[in-house]
Every structure is written in C-alpha cells, then in structure tokens.
Amino acid sequence: MLNNEANTPVKTYNFYSSVWRWHFYTGLFVIPFLLILSLSGLLMLITKPVENWLTQPTISIPADTTKLSSTSLLNIVRTNYPNTTVLLFVPPKSNEDYAQFSLKQASAHGHSGHNAPSTTVQINPYSGEILGELDSTASIYEKIKTLHGSLFLGSIGDNLIEIATGLSIMMILTGLYMAWPKISWRTLVPNFIFKTQEDWRRLHKSLGVLIAIPLLLFLFSGLAWTDIWGGKLVQPWSYLPGSNFKAPKVSDQNVANQYIESKIIKVQKNEHNHELMNHAAVYQVPWALEKIPLPESIKSSDNIDLEKVINIAKEQNFNQYRVHFPKDETGVWTISATTIAGDITNPSMERTLHLDQSNGETLADFKFEDYSALGMAMSAFIPFHQGDLGLWNWLLNVAIVLLVLLLIISGATQWWKRRPKNKRKIGAPSAPKSANKIVILIMLLVSVFFPLSAAALLLIISIDILFISRLKSLKAVLK
Numbered sequence: 384m385l386n387n388e389a390n391t392p393v394k395t396y397n398f399y400s401s402v403w404r405w406h407f408y409t410g411l412f413v414i415p416f417l418l419i420l421s422l423s424g425l426l427m428l429i430t431k432p433v434e435n436w437l438t439q440p441t442i443s444i445p446a447d448t449t450k451l452s453s454t455s456l457l458n459i460v461r462t463n464y465p466n467t468t469v470l471l472f473v474p475p476k477s478n479e480d481y482a483q484f485s486l487k488q489a490s491a492h493g494h495s496g497h498n499a500p501s502t503t504v505q506i507n508p509y510s511g512e513i514l515g516e517l518d519s520t521a522s523i524y525e526k527i528k529t530l531h532g533s534l535f536l537g538s539i540g541d542n543l544i545e546i547a548t549g550l551s552i553m554m555i556l557t558g559l560y561m562a563w564p565k566i567s568w569r570t571l572v573p574n575f576i577f578k579t580q581e582d583w584r585r586l587h588k589s590l591g592v593l594i595a596i597p598l599l600l601f602l603f604s605g606l607a608w609t610d611i612w613g614g615k616l617v618q619p620w621s622y623l624p625g626s627n628f629k630a631p632k633v634s635d636q637n638v639a640n641q642y643i644e645s646k647i648i649k650v651q652k653n654e655h656n657h658e659l660m661n662h663a664a665v666y667q668v669p670w671a672l673e674k675i676p677l678p679e680s681i682k683s684s685d686n687i688d689l690e691k692v693i694n695i696a697k698e699q700n701f702n703q704y705r706v707h708f709p710k711d712e713t714g715v716w717t718i719s720a721t722t723i724a725g726d727i728t729n730p731s732m733e734r735t736l737h738l739d740q741s742n743g744e745t746l747a748d749f750k751f752e753d754y755s756a757l758g759m760a761m762s763a764f765i766p767f768h769q770g771d772l773g774l775w776n777w778l779l780n781v782a783i784v785l786l787v788l789l790l791i792i793s794g795a796t797q798w799w800k801r802r803p804k805n806k807r808k809i810g811a812p813s814a815p816k817s818a819n820k821i822v823i824l825i826m827l828l829v830s831v832f833f834p835l836s837a838a839a840l841l842l843i844i845s846i847d848i849l850f851i852s853r854l855k856s857l858k859a860v861l862k
C-alpha cells in the first residue's frame with residue numbers, strides 16, 4: 384500500500400512523519416534554551432578577550448631587570464592582605480608580565496571551594512608594587528557564564544539546561560534522519576534567497592547538516608558539567624586513571640599503596656578531592672581529576688617554602704604553570720599546567736604534580752596519558768569549546784554560534800510560514816498511530832543515556848495520553 388502524495392510505502396511514510404513530529408515538538412521546547420545558550424556563548428567569546436585586555440595592568444621594568452624572589456612577593460602580599468589565606472601563585476609568563484596571587488578570606492572554610500569568594504592580586508615582580516586586584520565572580524564574563532550554565536537558577540537551571548541539551552541531541556539526530564536520504568553536495572550549499580517557505584526549509588536543512596557534528600560535540604562537552612549526567616553518571620566512571628597510570632614514587636611504598644587504594648575504592652568517601660583546588664568562578668583542575676582524592680603530606684614542623692617549589696618546577700621542566708598552596712598541615716604543594724586554567728593550550732602537555740610539603744618529595748604525578756579516554760577527550764575539547772586555542776579557534780567558534788542562531792531562525796521561520804490559517808492550530812506534523820509506538824521506543828532508547836531528558840519525555844507522553852488525547856479543544860490545537 385502506497386501513500387499517494389509521497390509515493391512511498393505507508394509504513395515508511397508514517398515512520399518518517401512520526402520522526403518529524405518528534406523533531407518538531409523537541410524543537411518547540413529546545414529553541415528557547417538553545418537560543419539562550421548560543422547568545423550567551425557568543426557574548427562570552429566577545430567579553431573574555433575584552434575584559435582580559437581591560438584588566439591587564441602595565442608594569443614598569445627597572446634598568447637592572449632583577450626580579451624579586453617569589454617568597455619576597457608572597458611576603459608583600461601577606462603584609463598588604465593580613466586577613467587572607469593564599470590559595471595559589473601564578474608566575475609571570477614573560478619578562479613583561481606580572482605575577483598573580485589568589486587569596487581568600489581567612490575565615491572561609493576548607494580550601495576555598497567552588498562558591499567561596501576569592502581575590503586575585505596582580506603584583507609587579509620587579510618592584511613588588513601591587514598593581515591591582517580582581518574579584519573573578521564580579522566580572523561580566525562570569526555573570527554571562529552563570530547564565531550560560533544555570534540561567535541564574537542554580538541547580539534548577541542546571542537541570543533544565545541538561546534536559547534541553549539531551550533533547551537537542553535528539554532533535555539533531557531526528558533532523559539528520561529526515562535529511563539523510565536526500566543529502567547531496569547541493570544540499571550542503573545554503574540558498575540565501577529567502578522568499579518562500581521552501582527557501583527557508585532548504586536553508587534549515589543545509590545548516591543542520593553542516594553544523595550537526597560540531598554542535599553535537601559542543602552539547603556533549605557541555606553535558607559533562609551538568610549535575611546529573613556529568614556529575615552523577617559520567618564523571619564518577621571516568622575519573623579513574625587510564626592504563627598508563629603509575630603508582631606514586633615515594634620512599635614509603637605503604638603511602639603509595641594507600642593512596643592508590645583510596646583513589647580507586649574510597650574516592651566517594653574522601654572529602655579532599657582535587658575539585659577542592661577550584662574556587663569561585665575559577666577552574667584549575669582538569670575534569671578527569673576532579674573526583675580523585677588529594678594525597679596527604681607527612682606532618683612536620685620544618686616545611687619547604689614557595690621558593691623551593693618554584694625550583695622543583697624548573698627542575699621538572701614546567702614552563703607555564705601555577706602553584707597551589709597546601710590547604711592545611713597535611714596538605715600538599717601542587718604544581719599544575721592545564722588547559723582549563725589557561726596555562727597551556729596543548730592538552731597533551733597537561734601535568735599535575737603533588738609534593739609533600741615537609742620535604743618536597745613527589746606524591747603523585749598525573750599526566751595527560753594517565754587520564755581515561757573520556758578524560759582525555761574533555762581536556763582536549765574544553766579549550767576548543769572556550770575558544771582558547773588561538774585566533775583561528777575564536778573565529779571558528781563565533782562562526783559556529785552564528786550558524787546555530789541562523790539555524791534556529793530558519794527553523795522558526797519555516798514553521799511560521801507553513802502554519803495553518805486557523806490561528807488556533809500550531810501546525811504540528813500529523814502523528815500516524817501505526818508508527819507512534821516504534822518511534823516512542825526509539826526516542827526512549829536514545830534518551831536513556833540522558834535520565835532527565837528521558838523523564839521529560841515520559842512526562843510529555845503521559846500528558847499526551849492522559850490529557851491531550853482526551854480534550855478535543857487541546858487536541859485540535861496540537862493536531
């Protein structure tokens with residue numbers, strides 16, 4: 384039996400129509416969120432370099448160009464900020480650059496944590512002059528970043544974005560299914576003549592095929608930071624080191640064995656994980672290491688100082704890096720060079736080195752090759768996602784975001800042009816009963832990887848069965 388209009392088998396036509404209907408309805412839910420994410424992402428790309436330029440102080444270099452020791456700089460900062468605790472030190476990246484210290488109020492608990500206030504102090508490495516201070520949480524970029532990540536709604540906003548992201552992935556997959564049989568090199572060339580509904584449909588199809596892969600990569604990497612999919616499902620299974628990881632080389636092998644055992648077995652019970660090295664609005668630690676517990680130092684009254692740590696960093700061939708201070712008497716010195724913190728742009732060069740504060744001995748040395756496969760992927764894609772790999776990366780990301788915005792506009796416009804004359808109807812594709820169950824099953828199988836999105840789909844299906852199908856007036860609008 385054939386469908387007269389499409390001249391295709393009824394089952395095939397019905398299946399296609401059902402997929403189209405799901406594409407349409409997921410689009411109705413997703414478009415507002417995707418629009419916010421795209422616009423906020425574009426603003427972040429624009430704001431970040433501008434704010435960095437505006438907050439970049441100039442330093443005066445004396446004739447002898449002799450830099451003060453890092454310990455001297457630390458003492459100056461502690462003198463000027465007596466009621467604070469030093470979190471980390473960022474050495475100058477060049478002879479014309481300034482040094483930075485990150486501070487928190489001494490009354491704050493723990494090792495700062497994600498929500499604790501912090502201050503970044505900029506200091507002239509030659510004269511010791513305080514050049515300025517920044518509150519990372521007060522910048523325009525961080526405000527936009529909060530909108531991008533949680534809509535200023537905390538965990539509720541995070542969950543809404545997670546639902547929308549999962550449904551966006553489903554929308555892309557259904558869109559590719561509908562476009563795939565008719566894809567040719569001509570369909571990849573957008574038609575920029577915008578007169579009829581068909582012109583907008585062709586533009587929407589071309590843009591969807593062109594940016595499907597990069598958009599999927601952006602969505603998946605964004606999901607890795609969400610509360611449920613990222614924090615509860617993916618990250619706990621991806622923090623374990625890869626097969627190349629080697630045990631810490633310390634004199635006391637029992638310490639090494641206990642560290643490895645606690646990392647693999649007791650990680651969820653350890654309250655001192657790597658993520659505590661992050662602080663408000665500033666991520667220092669690679670995604671792959673956040674759930675791994677920090678090692679502990681041997682208690683001692685005679686500990687190494689910052690200058691000794693700097694010398695160890697040089698001996699270990701660190702170039703651009705930052706130094707994290709011990710959080711307490713059993714804490715560790717940490718030297719890290721990561722892409723997420725902006726120290727480096729080559730993820731394969733990432734390294735996090737932990738030192739015993741009593742004697743400077745290496746307790747753990749994590750490198751890029753020690754990460755799990757997903758951890759490697761995240762470290763490689765995060766700087767790309769943020770546009771941190773150079774001008775080419777920034778321009779490419781701006782282009783992708785603009786294309787996504789055009790994709791949203793073209794999808795909304797073609798729907799507006801094809802909507803029924805009856806303003807009480809939204810013009811949704813019909814829902815053939817013979818294909819509904821199959822498509823629903825496929826959609827649920829896809830969404831099972833995204834629990835919140837699956838829950839939203841079940842809610843939509845329940846509403847459809849219990850209310851929409853029983854109310855003739857509402858059914859007529861959505862038909």
